[in-house]
Amino acid sequence: MKAVVIREHGGLDTLHLDEMPSPVPGPGEALVRVRAVALNNLDIWARSGPPGGRPIFPWGGMRLPMITGADVAGVIEQVGPDVQSAMVGRRVVVNPILSCGTCEFCLSGEQSMCAEYRIFGEHTAGGMADYTVVPERNFYALPNHVRFEHAAAVPACYTTAWRMLVSVAKLRAGEDLLVVGASGGVGSAALVIGRFAGARVFAVVGDDGKAAKAASLGAIPINRNEHPRFSERVRALTGSGVHVVVDPVGASTWPESIRSLRPGGRMTICGASGGERPDIDIREIYQRHRQILGAPMGNVTDFLTVMELVVRGALMPVIHAVLPLGEIREAHRMFEAREHFGKIVLVP
Numbered sequence: 001m002k003a004v005v006i007r008e009h010g011g012l013d014t015l016h017l018d019e020m021p022s023p024v025p026g027p028g029e030a031l032v033r034v035r036a037v038a039l040n041n042l043d044i045w046a047r048s049g050p051p052g053g054r055p056i057f058p059w060g061g062m063r064l065p066m067i068t069g070a071d072v073a074g075v076i077e078q079v080g081p082d083v084q085s086a087m088v089g090r091r092v093v094v095n096p097i098l099s100c101g102t103c104e105f106c107l108s109g110e111q112s113m114c115a116e117y118r119i120f121g122e123h124t125a126g127g128m129a130d131y132t133v134v135p136e137r138n139f140y141a142l143p144n145h146v147r148f149e150h151a152a153a154v155p156a157c158y159t160t161a162w163r164m165l166v167s168v169a170k171l172r173a174g175e176d177l178l179v180v181g182a183s184g185g186v187g188s189a190a191l192v193i194g195r196f197a198g199a200r201v202f203a204v205v206g207d208d209g210k211a212a213k214a215a216s217l218g219a220i221p222i223n224r225n226e227h228p229r230f231s232e233r234v235r236a237l238t239g240s241g242v243h244v245v246v247d248p249v250g251a252s253t254w255p256e257s258i259r260s261l262r263p264g265g266r267m268t269i270c271g272a273s274g275g276e277r278p279d280i281d282i283r284e285i286y287q288r289h290r291q292i293l294g295a296p297m298g299n300v301t302d303f304l305t306v307m308e309l310v311v312r313g314a315l316m317p318v319i320h321a322v323l324p325l326g327e328i329r330e331a332h333r334m335f336e337a338r339e340h341f342g343k344i345v346l347v348p
């Protein structure tokens with residue numbers, strides 16, 4: 001099979017399609033013919049090395065060589081021993097959450113709180129290939145009317161955004177929501193989920209083209225170049241600030257994100273690609289009754305909820321581009337240059 005094998009950290013020229021033996025499913029696993037796989041920060045960091053050279057996860061860095069790709073949709077081609085052969089031929093999307101299944105957190109349905117929590121395609125070989133092997137319990141059946149490209153855009157980012165907005169920040173209809181980094185994977189997911197939940201959504205974006213795109217999705221854009229202190233713009237538009245902020249960026253946007261919150265507002269966070277150590281006076285948080293809520297990835301219920309909404313047509317993932325897997329360099333380039341608004345999906 002063809003696969004993008006990352007063998008060393010480096011530039012775009014380290015990316016190419018290699019010829020590899022197809023993996024063989026073991027007990028409790030099945031082989032999936034990949035029909036679409038979406039790009040995430042994890043794929044970029046596996047190639048470039050993690051930001052600042054520090055491990056992204058508490059359990060350490062990715063081990064090279066590896067095939068990345070956490071967001072996979074495809075067709076089951078072959079099953080391992082003890083897996084029902086009736087599964088062959090089924091259209092599926094992969095739930096990327098891996099956990100022990102037996103600890104107190106897993107038993108209470110909070111798989112992403114498990115000490116053994118890992119992500120498919122980060123800890124295991126993923127879907128940037130013709131075929132990938134997936135544990136049987138990580139499949140979600142995909143009806144015929146859902147396109148593989150749409151399904152692959154959903155798992156990591158929409159599960160995380162649902163977790164942040166609905167499960168953790170408890171966003172309610174009629175509230176004001178600010179999405180920082182609204183053109184990114186989690187940001188664009190938060191924008192459409194915020195609209196779906198009935199919030200008025202303000203979207204911080206980096207240029208006019210992205211502002212137009214955010215507006216077309218029902219958000220009120222705030223161009224960061226025109227309003228580097230975007231909290232002032234938020235206050236001008238809302239009076240006292242927003243009820244909820246989604247900030248997937250980190251230190252570079254935290255101070256303005258926190259200042260955009262009305263007293264008692266909630267900020268929910270999932271990442272630190274923009275730095276880990278914000279320069280903020282903590283009195284700006286507690287004196288105004290503001291809350292900061294961590295939500296890295298969601299649990300299986302969050303995943304099932306967003307998939308169900310996509311299957312029903314209630315949520316439509318935002319897709320920037322669909323490219324052949326052979327154009328993996330262009331996909332990484334586009335992602336790193338921040339040209340995209342929404343997900344970049346590759347098709348083997």
Ligand SMILES: [Zn+2]
Pocket residue numbers: 099100101102103104105106107114115116
């Ligand atoms: Zn567990």
